[in-house]
Amino acid sequence: MSLDDYKLSAELLGHSLDVRAVAAADTYILSGSRDKTAKIWEYNGTAYTERLTLTNHKNFVSSVCVLDGGEWICTGSNDATICVYVAGNVEPFTTLRGHTSTVSTMAPGTESGMLLSGSWDKTAIIWKIAGFGETQPIKLEGHEAAVWSVCALKSGKIVTGSADKSIIYWTSSGEKLKVLKGHKDCVRALLSLPNDSIISASNDAVIKFWNEDGECVKELMGHTNYIYTMAFNYQLGENIIVSGGEDSTLRMWNFDGELGKPITLPAQSVWSVACLKNGDIVAGTSDGVVRIFTKESSRYADEQTLAQFSAAVDTRIRESNLQLGGVKVNELPGPEALLQKGRDDQTKMIRHPDGKVICYQWSNGKWNSMGDVVGAVDNDRGIQESSGKTLFEGKEYDFVFSVDISDGVPPLKLPYNRGDDPWMAAQNFIHENELPQAYLDQVANFIVTNSGNAPVIENASSGFEDPFTGGGRYIPGSGSDFNSSAGNVDPFTGASSYSTQQPSVPVNFVPKSSSGPTSSSSKSPSSKHFPYNQYTTIVTCDPAKVLSKLREFNNSLVDDTLKVTETELEHVIKLASGDYSSIESIDAMKKLLSWPIENLFPVLDVLRLAVCDSNVCSKLITQDVLNLIIQNISVPPANQLMSIRILLNMLGHGYGRGLIETCLANVLVAISTTKKGSANLQIAIATLLLNLTVVQLGYADETQCQHITESIIDFLLWNADPEAVYRSYRAVGNLLNTPHAPTVSAQLISTDSVMDAIRNNMSVQQQYGFEQINEIARDVVNAL
Known part of the structure; x- marks a missing residue:
């Protein structure tokens, strides 16, 4: 029997984002997704149907587990909690709280009601669930990075695998027994064998067999990228395992090597696999689909479904080039x-x-x-x-x-x-x-x-004329190098305006690889780049062009009650010129803030300059205006850019910091919805995040540090401007200089693509400022 005998049986559609985890019970399949839900799929004798959707987590579901033959369902989340359900119920029987970050992995213990969990917070926990003689959770502390895998041995010992590349054996009481080292990258999956021996899989694309003495006695190679998951297929034999990973494949193995050809799936990542008692294989993948493969011809999908699956796979293979x-x-x-x-x-x-x-x-x-x-x-x-x-x-x-x-x-x-x-x-x-x-x-x-991130030429030639105004093009936030304060010099470029050049290759885009530059042994977070404890403001503006645009929009308003006089416009533009003394300017600005959203961006352009003054900020920024600013982070790009600049400028004084403190979670959620944008937008987001970390240097709040780190990680997954990357790395460095550095470090190390990019940026050369990027990337890696 080999994987060659398997064909698609069913595709379970219902999740809207990545299926990060799957588990199997006798009568159902459990899946967990980045869409914040877990689903129970029940088999009715001929097909699987969605029976229940569990919606009790506040963030994505990162791990799932079934206990005691499926009587208990456990879901772990990025919200750092574990919900435990009686099978068939939609409300949790209990919620386990003990981790401080994402619950990345779970596995059954050796006793009834025992659950093992691992987290980005570098710890594992042994739980005894209520109703089974609940005891105090036992925390396993000793890893230097996130715990990605856990398993229980028949002897009662616990084994954990980590992003620090090590495997640790523990007693059931939490005492460390031994450490195994041999993998070259994160250990992502563990399986237990008799006599305290284990199987491990890693981001280094290698599966290793370890004997009871902690010696690696066998290595299996075949995957071409990260291996995320393994499961035993006991129906085929005690030593038959199935694995999946970032190379889009399912593979089957025994101690001697691979069994049959791999099954390629039409998705980049095979996040999780499980095997049913009948030998069927369940896979959760990055395209949001749960797929079941079977060796029994009676359970094969119909010919049309098989043909569609084959076509999708062929398309993916072709598209890989x-x-x-x-x-x-x-x-x-x-x-x-x-x-x-x-x-x-x-x-x-x-x-x-x-x-x-x-x-x-x-x-x-x-x-x-x-x-x-x-x-x-x-x-x-x-x-x-x-x-x-x-x-x-x-x-x-x-x-x-x-x-x-x-x-x-x-x-x-x-x-x-x-x-x-x-x-x-x-x-x-x-x-x-x-x-x-x-x-x-x-x-x-x-x-x-x-068009594939084509170069953005931020400043056109001076000969360009706006056909609507007859003047030079007005791009919000750009213009002449007007400086509202001599002290507002950009500390990164030494100038009062930002001039960026897009690299020919995005500075933080690199293919995933199992190898790359490694950090030195230094762990000190100190560097010449961080901590960086000055607030940065963006203050460039051309008042004449802004006034011209305000006039144009004012004249085009259909609702006459929203229009203002020429005198009021002139009062407003004083705020863009650094004149904060006029009460008429404040009153006129309040009127302009009621303009329709499509006319709002030049108003926001003035507002982001005005809020640099704490007195003006206190008069203009009410709760309603603050909500308006946050809402505009998710609307047309010009409004988005100006809204983010308003917030980052507000952080320059105590009054503004106090306001943003009241709505930080909403601000970060709004930023997380942004997945693309111009160089100016990228720099604005990076500067806002940097200013938020400067706040944390003064009084580090663990929850805020964690949420800001999540936002930085989300941002680093898509931003390409080198100046924005540099500022983001500085923000990371600031967080690593707070008392909550271990949590921040675990979050970063657990995000493979971001870590790959940082390591790549230790040496990559670009057209813009690569020496700066190289230096700060090395400092960040050393600090981690």
Whole structure:
């Protein structure tokens, strides 16, 4: 018997995000997802159906476990809790609290009601659940990084595997017995064998067998990327295991090697596997699907489903060599990403099973297709599948996007060539189609994102004229180097304005690898880069251009009650010039803050300068205005940029810090919804996060440090601007200088892609400031 005998049996659809964990009981399958839910799938004799959805966690479900033959269900979460349910109930019987960070792994103990858990907080815990002679939890402390795997031996001993690359044996009372070292990267999965021997799997893509003396007696190699998960398939034999990982495959092994060819899945990550008593294999994957594979022909899926699965796999394999604007097609999200709600005007490129890449935009409460994205390149041969150029009005372009303006109106065509200025292309598109000038940032950022992060030319030539005003282009937050205070000099560049150059390759984008630069033995967080304890403000502005835009928007208002006088506009613009003495300026600004959202960005541009003064801030920023600012983080890009700059400038004085303290959680949640943006937006987010960590240097709050770290991790997963990366690393360094550094360190080390990027940035050379990036990346790794 080998994996060659297995075929797809069923696909269980219901989760909207990654299925991070699966477990199997006699009569049901349990799955946990990043969508914050766990689901119970019950078998009715012919098919699995969704029986219950468990919704008691505040953040994503990272691990699941069943105890005592399935009578008890356990779900562990990023919210640091474990919910325990009586099977069949939707409310937890009890909630276990003892970890301070994500519960990354769980496993049954050797006794009834015993549960083992491991966490990003570097600890494991032995629990005895109520109703089974509950005892005080026993905490296992000794790892230097997150605990990713736990298992119980028949002798009663406990074994833990960690991101520190080590495996530790413990007594049931919590005493450390021995440490095994041999893996070159995080230990992600453990299985117990008789006589205190174990099997381990790691990010180094190796499966190791260890005897009772702690000696590695066998290594199995076949996976080509991280191994995340293993499970015994006892129906086939005592020593048959199944594994899955980041190479999109399921594999089967015994002590002698691999059994059959791997099964490739149409998803990047196989996060978790489990085996049923009948020998079927369950896999939870990054596309949000639970898949079941069987060796019994009577349980094979129908021919149409098998053909669709095969086509999806073939497409994924083919797409692994395709690129679109420098982005690997196989790294684009699949249709499952459309299950997530979006923000107004948010766009996504989606990879479909037929190989097409289609651009979608969120509007009217749904994702609407904007047309095919062309230009896919075969990475192996270096050629495009087609000519790679699309003809539009007699000219060839790398991209011709279809843009739906409104229902019932034919889509407009937006042509673009790589290397062109996205802002100029956006301006031409707006001018030729007589669209509102307020769309400029939105269209330009759409081009940047969907053309593969094309270079953003932030400052066009001085000869450019705005066809609507006749003047130079007004880009919110840019303009002449006006400095509201001589002391507001950017400490990173030595200037009062930001001038960034996009790298040809994103500075924090690297492929996952099992090897890479390693840190030195130094663990001191001290460096010349951090702690950094000065608040940074962004204060550049051209008052004349802002005033021109305010006049334009004021004149275009349909509701006359919202309009202000020319005198009031002049009073408002004084705030942009550093004149905070006029009460008329405050009153006029309050009126402008009631403008429609599409007219608001120049108002916010002035406001972010005004709040630098604590007295003006106290008069302008009411709770309603603060809520308005936070809401605008999730709206058109120009408003988003200005809103973030308002918040980061508020942190420059005590009054502003006190206000943000009251709504920090909402601010961080709003920031986490941002997954793309221009260099200016990336720098603004990074600076806001940096300022928040400066606050923590003064009075470190553990919960706030943890939430800020999560936001930094989310941001580092997508930001590409080198200055923004540099500031983010400085923010990390600040948090590592607080008393809560161990928790921060565990969160970072447990995020593989971020750690890969940091290690890569220790040596990678880019067109902009790579020496700075190299130095601070090394300092961060040393501190971790």
